[in-house]
Amino acid sequence: MSKNVLTIRNLSVNYQTDQGTLQAMRNVNIDVPKGSIVGVVGESGCGKSTLISTIIRLLATNADIPNGEVDFEGRDILTLSEDEMRKLRGDRLSIVFQDPMSSLNPVLTIGKQMTDIQYRDKKTMAQKRQRSINMLESVGIPDPASRLNQYPHEFSGGMRQRIAIAMALQAEPSLLIADEPTTALDATLEVQIIHLLKQLQSTIGCSVLFISHHLGVIAELCDYVVVIYAGEVVEEGTVSDVFKRPQHPYTEKLLECDPANIAQKTRELPTIPGNVPDLVSLPSGCIFKDRCHTKIDRCDNERPQRIDAADKHYVSCHLRSPQ
Amino acid sequence: MLIYCIKRIGLGILIVMLAVTLLFFMIHLVPGDPARILLGPRATPELIASMSQQLGLDKPLPIQILMFFANLFRGDMGMDVITNRPVADIVFGQLPYTLSLILTAIIGAALIGIPLGCYSAINRNSLADRVTGILSVACITAPAFVVALYSLLIFAVYLKWFPAVGAGEKGDFGDQVAHLVLPAFAIGLSWVGYLSRLVRASMLEVMGENHIRTARAYGLPERLVVFRYALKLAVLPTVTVIGVGMGFLLSAAVFTEIVFARPGLGKLIFDSISTRNYPVVMGSVLVSTILFVISTTISDLINAWLDPRIRASL
Amino acid sequence: MLQAIKRICGDPLGLVGLFLVALMVLSAVLASVIAPYDPIALNIIDRLQGPSFKHLLGTDQLGRDLFSRVLFGGQVALKIALISISIALCIGVVLGMIAGFGPRWLDNIIMLLFDTIRSFPTVMFALATVALVGPSLSTVVVIIVITSIPTYGRVVRTQTLSIKSNEYIQAELAMGASTFRILSMHLLPNVVGPLFILASMDIPTVIALEAGLSFLGMGVKPPTPSWGSILNDGYNLIRNTPWPIIAGSIPLVLVTLGFTFLGESLRDLIDPKLRKSL
Numbered sequence: 001m002s003k004n005v006l007t008i009r010n011l012s013v014n015y016q017t018d019q020g021t022l023q024a025m026r027n028v029n030i031d032v033p034k035g036s037i038v039g040v041v042g043e044s045g046c047g048k049s050t051l052i053s054t055i056i057r058l059l060a061t062n063a064d065i066p067n068g069e070v071d072f073e074g075r076d077i078l079t080l081s082e083d084e085m086r087k088l089r090g091d092r093l094s095i096v097f098q099d100p101m102s103s104l105n106p107v108l109t110i111g112k113q114m115t116d117i118q119y120r121d122k123k124t125m126a127q128k129r130q131r132s133i134n135m136l137e138s139v140g141i142p143d144p145a146s147r148l149n150q151y152p153h154e155f156s157g158g159m160r161q162r163i164a165i166a167m168a169l170q171a172e173p174s175l176l177i178a179d180e181p182t183t184a185l186d187a188t189l190e191v192q193i194i195h196l197l198k199q200l201q202s203t204i205g206c207s208v209l210f211i212s213h214h215l216g217v218i219a220e221l222c223d224y225v226v227v228i229y230a231g232e233v234v235e236e237g238t239v240s241d242v243f244k245r246p247q248h249p250y251t252e253k254l255l256e257c258d259p260a261n262i263a264q265k266t267r268e269l270p271t272i273p274g275n276v277p278d279l280v281s282l283p284s285g286c287i288f289k290d291r292c293h294t295k296i297d298r299c300d301n302e303r304p305q306r307i308d309a310a311d312k313h314y315v316s317c318h319l320r321s322p323q
Numbered sequence: 324m325l326i327y328c329i330k331r332i333g334l335g336i337l338i339v340m341l342a343v344t345l346l347f348f349m350i351h352l353v354p355g356d357p358a359r360i361l362l363g364p365r366a367t368p369e370l371i372a373s374m375s376q377q378l379g380l381d382k383p384l385p386i387q388i389l390m391f392f393a394n395l396f397r398g399d400m401g402m403d404v405i406t407n408r409p410v411a412d413i414v415f416g417q418l419p420y421t422l423s424l425i426l427t428a429i430i431g432a433a434l435i436g437i438p439l440g441c442y443s444a445i446n447r448n449s450l451a452d453r454v455t456g457i458l459s460v461a462c463i464t465a466p467a468f469v470v471a472l473y474s475l476l477i478f479a480v481y482l483k484w485f486p487a488v489g490a491g492e493k494g495d496f497g498d499q500v501a502h503l504v505l506p507a508f509a510i511g512l513s514w515v516g517y518l519s520r521l522v523r524a525s526m527l528e529v530m531g532e533n534h535i536r537t538a539r540a541y542g543l544p545e546r547l548v549v550f551r552y553a554l555k556l557a558v559l560p561t562v563t564v565i566g567v568g569m570g571f572l573l574s575a576a577v578f579t580e581i582v583f584a585r586p587g588l589g590k591l592i593f594d595s596i597s598t599r600n601y602p603v604v605m606g607s608v609l610v611s612t613i614l615f616v617i618s619t620t621i622s623d624l625i626n627a628w629l630d631p632r633i634r635a636s637l
Numbered sequence: 638m639l640q641a642i643k644r645i646c647g648d649p650l651g652l653v654g655l656f657l658v659a660l661m662v663l664s665a666v667l668a669s670v671i672a673p674y675d676p677i678a679l680n681i682i683d684r685l686q687g688p689s690f691k692h693l694l695g696t697d698q699l700g701r702d703l704f705s706r707v708l709f710g711g712q713v714a715l716k717i718a719l720i721s722i723s724i725a726l727c728i729g730v731v732l733g734m735i736a737g738f739g740p741r742w743l744d745n746i747i748m749l750l751f752d753t754i755r756s757f758p759t760v761m762f763a764l765a766t767v768a769l770v771g772p773s774l775s776t777v778v779v780i781i782v783i784t785s786i787p788t789y790g791r792v793v794r795t796q797t798l799s800i801k802s803n804e805y806i807q808a809e810l811a812m813g814a815s816t817f818r819i820l821s822m823h824l825l826p827n828v829v830g831p832l833f834i835l836a837s838m839d840i841p842t843v844i845a846l847e848a849g850l851s852f853l854g855m856g857v858k859p860p861t862p863s864w865g866s867i868l869n870d871g872y873n874l875i876r877n878t879p880w881p882i883i884a885g886s887i888p889l890v891l892v893t894l895g896f897t898f899l900g901e902s903l904r905d906l907i908d909p910k911l912r913k914s915l
Binding site for chain 2: 650749750752753755756757758759760761762764765766767768769841845848849852853855868871872875876879882886889890893894897898901
Binding site: 056058086087088089090091095097099102103104105106107108113117151153164167 | 532536538629
C-alpha cells in the first residue's frame, strides 16, 4: 500500500439523469506508484473526466458513488470532510486542466491567482510573489517578475498552459493530475509541454496521473498505462508491455488506429466499427463485445474478470482467461 | 482605450445634441406661436412681439437652432416667465435634491440587492432562493408611485416613524436624512429586486465557468472563490445596468418627489406645467436628459475599464 | 398552442400569471355587466365610505363606487396598453428591418435615433409632451408608442442582421430572391416569438406608465376612471381614508405581477436562450 500515492479500488460512479441512472464508471481499479507517471487512455465519454472529478471530489451534484475507495497517501478521499479535502487540493493533490484559455480567471492578474493559492503559507506577500516568480521561471516564462502583473488574455495558449503547470506544482504536490493538458495546443507546443512536465516531475519527485487520448504522448511520457473503455478498465500495465504486447482486443484496435502506427499508405484510415454502449441500460456480458472482432459465446453473458496476464499486466478479457 | 473613450464620449455628445434638437422642434412645431405658448394665455400682444424678437423667432429656423445651442453652451436656458430668474439657476438649484435621492436609492439598493443575489445563487433552488425570487419580481413590478403612496400611508401617516413632506431643514443633516429615507425606499425597492435577480443570474453563469473549477481544484476557500473569483466577474453587468437605470430612477423620482412634496427636478417640472412655465419645463427635461446620457457614458467607460479583456481589445 | 397552455400549467408562477391576466381581461371586457354602479355617477350622501356589501371597495370623495371605477379603469388601462403596443410593434418591426437590411448609413441614422429617444428619462419626456399638447388619452398612446419603438426595433434589427449573414440567405439573394420574400419568409417567423414575449413583458410597464401619468393628472381626463386617478384621489385623501389607495393599487399591482409572471413563463417556454438578453 505504501508504494502507491494513489490507489483506486472498486470505484463506481453513477449520474442521475432524466433517462435513468447512468453508470459512468464501474468497479475501476487504478494504482499510481510513488514517483511514477501513469497514463489513462480512452475515447471521449469513456469516464476520464468522471475519474478526475472523483479524485478531486468536484463531481456534479447529480453524481453519486455507490461503492469503492480512493486511497490517497493512506487516507480514503471519499470519506474526508469537505474541509479536509480542501486542505489536500492544491497542496498535496493538484491538477492541470485541459483548456488553458478558460481555466484561468480572466479578471485577476496571474500574480494574484498564483499568490492566492499560497493562502495556506504563513509567508509575507513578497515571499509569496518570489515563490511565484521562481515557479514561472522554472516553467520557462521569460521575465516572470513583470509578467506577474499581467492578465491571462495577455498570454498565448502555450504560455497559459505553462502558467497552469506552474500554479499546480507551486506547492510541490505528491500527485499531479493532468487532464489532457496538451489537447488544446498544436503539435510543436505539445512536445514542449510534455518535456516540461517530465522534467519538473523528476525535479519535484511527484507522481503524475496523465489523462489523454493521444497514444504517442502516453508512450513518450508515462511509465504505466491504464486503458479505459466505457467506464471500465480493460487493460493496464507498463507502457512497454501494453504497447508491445496488447492483451485486450480494444487496446489492439486502439493501437492500430493510432496514425503513428500506420506503416502503409492507405486510402481508408482504420477505425473501430460500432459505438460505445448505452451506459443507462448496460448490456450483459463483456462491455466491448459488440465491437469486438474476436468475440466468443462467453462474452454475451459473462462479465470478464480482471486477470494477471503477465507481471503487473492485467487484462479483462475471456480470451486471456485460463479456462 | 483612449480611442474608445473619445468615441464613446463623442457618441454621448451627439446624442445630447440630437435630444436638444428634438426638444427644440417639440417647442417650435407645436401648433401655435411659440412665444404665446412660452408666455402662457395671459400674455398681451406687445409682450408676445417682444418675446418673439427676444427668442429670435423672426430669424430662419437653422439660425434659431444655432442660437439655441449657442445660448445653451453659455449655460443660458432662457428666463423664467414668472419670477424672471434665469432657468439655469432654478434648475441647478433643484438638482442636488434629486441627485441625493437617486444616489441614496441606488447605493442602498446595491448594498441590499447584490448580497441577496449572491446568497440566492449560492443556495440555488433552496426555499430562501425561491422566496427571494418571487419577492424580487414583486419588487420590480411594483410601480414607484404605488410604493411611495404606501410608504407614505404606513410609515408617515399611520406609524409616524418618518416625516411625510419636504426635504428637511437646511443645515440640519439628521433631519435631511430622515426626510430622505422614505423617498429613497420608494424608488430603490424595485432596484433591490432587479439587482438581486441580475446578480443571481450572472453569478450562476460565472460559477459554472472553468476557472471557478480551477480555483476550487486548487483548494481555495469557498469564501474566496465566491467573493473574489466569481463576484468580481458577476457584478460587471450590474455596472452597465445601473448606468441605464439612471433613466428609470429619474422617472421614478418625479413621482416620489410629488408624493412626498419634496423639492427636486421632478417636482419642478410638475409645478412648472401647472403654472404653464414652459422654459422651466424644457430646462429641467434637458438637464435630466444630459444627466442620463452622462451616466450611461460613464458606466460604459467604467465597465470597459473594469474588464481587462475589454480594456485590452480597445 | 394547446401544448403551450399545458406547459404553463406545469409552472405554478406562470399559472398564477395566466389566472391574473385572464381575470383582468374578463373583468375589463365585462366591466359594464359586472359593475354595480355607474363609475362616474355622483352620490354625495354615500361619500368616503369604507368597504361594505353595498360598496365592495368603498366610495371616493364624490361618493362614486370604487369597485365600479376599478373595473372601468382596467378597461381603460388594457385599451391603452393594447393599442399603443400594437402600433409600436408595427413601427418597430418596419424600422428594425430597414435598419438591418438597408444600407449602412440608414442603419446608423436609425440606431442613433433610437439611442436619442432612449436617452430621455421616460416620465420626463412624457411630462414635456403633455405640457405642450395637453393631457388626453391619445397623448398617452403617442408617448408610449414613441418610447417603446426602440426596444422592438433593436430586437428586429439584431435578428435581421444575423439572418442576413446566414449562408442560405446569401444563396437566395444570389439567386435573385426579393428582399420582401426574405423578410417575410425567413425573418418574420424568427422574430414573432421574441417580440411576443417582449410585448407581453412590456404590458405591465405600459399600464404602470398610464397609471402614473393619470396619477399626476397628466393622463386620461377626469371623470374617466383610471387606476392612476383613483390613486390620485387617494393621495389627496391620505389623512382621511386609506381605501381609495388600496382600491387603486391592488388591481395595478396584481395585473403587473400577472403579466410579468406570464411573460417570464412564456419566455422560458418559447426560448430559454432569451433569458439573458431580455
